Amino acid sequence: MKFSIQRDRLIQSVQDVMKAISPRTTIPILTGIKIVATSEGVAFTGSDSDVSIESFIPKEEDGDELVEIFTPGAIVLQAKFFSEIVKKLPMDIVEIEVINHLQTVIRSGKSEFNLNGLDPEEYPHLPQISEENVFKIPTDIVKNLIRQTVFAVSTSETRPILTGVNWKVESDQLTCVATDSHRLAMRSAAIDFVNEAKYNIVIPGKSLNELNKILDDTNEPVEIVITENQILFKAKHLLFFSRLLEGNYPDTSRLIPSESKTDIVINTKEFLQAIDRASLLAREGRNPNVVKFSTLMSGIIEISSNTPEVGKVVEQVQSQSIEGEDLKISFSAKYMMDALKALEGLEIRISFTGAMRPFIIRPINDESILQLILPVRTY
Known part of the structure; x- marks a missing residue:
């Protein structure tokens, strides 16, 4: 694998996927960022098995060349070191090359780092989500829905279900509720949903906080896909997967x-x-x-x-x-x-x-x- 990439975009993507990487993971490969270069561009993935984030940088955007691919391929690099290195590189262009199987060279200007990579085949695959039931909400409204509810989730693990936000989808209306049993925050919004499906799910508050940090303030729509135990948020060049909390959220309407x-x-x-x-x-x-x-x-x-x-x-x-x-x-x-x-x-x-x-x-x-x-x- 060998490609060159704009440093600013590289830093942004690495910062985004770092939000999914836990320093306390017991699975060594999950301390790394997976990098995959294809003819379309470069994808970066971070995961802690609860949250997975993929950030994609296309070869070009709005006429600007962002990535030049010399040889496609994949590698997993230690997130802690890789993220520190890319922030401190001297020039605007960064070249990344894998030599001798997993040895990875990172060059920028007169600076050259050698990192030991991990086998990308061992990295867990992102959940495969069939996208029949997709609904769309403008990004700025998603951010508001999160900001106006997530602060009220419980921080105590005695009732794990209350550490999440309850999202209910019913006939083009989304209602979000969070409570820690001393207070409650509720916000509803109209959604673009052609399907008659109903959903009643609980998303971990921690996941929503991380999602809120990496979504841009635009009115571009975010596509949201819900399955039995996962939710996927798709924004421009960004995939954000979170597992859902198991259990029934209490009926808060009577409160x-x-x-x-x-x-x-x-x-x-x-x-x-x-x-x-x-x-x-x-x-x-x-x-x-x-x-x-x-x-x-x-x-x-x-x-x-x-x-x-x-x-x-x-x-x-x-x-x-x-x-x-x-x-x-x-x-x-x-x-x-x-x-x-x-x-x-x-x-x-x-x-x-x-x-x-x-x-x-x-x-x-x-x-x-x-x-x-x-x-x-x-x-």
């Missing part, structure tokens, strides 16, 4: 209250900043990071926190409107700040159904997104 006793409309940014300030003194004590929230006269909300050994903070914020009963409630400042950062829009509506019941936060005039938080007992 979402249908009526409310107190409704508050408030400026998102002002509210977020007030919660942030109140949380400064709420980090210690019996209920760490808990702030108190109460309604006062003429649309004013009081946000406070009190840690006897540190001090207390009280702040009043003017809401746009308060309807319904007076309210005193306590909740996690972190959960509230996470939820507010995920929402879009200048104003939000918070709907409460009592001091010890879950409450809902939504942007004004947008039914596609919802955040739910369980209060904390302090009053």
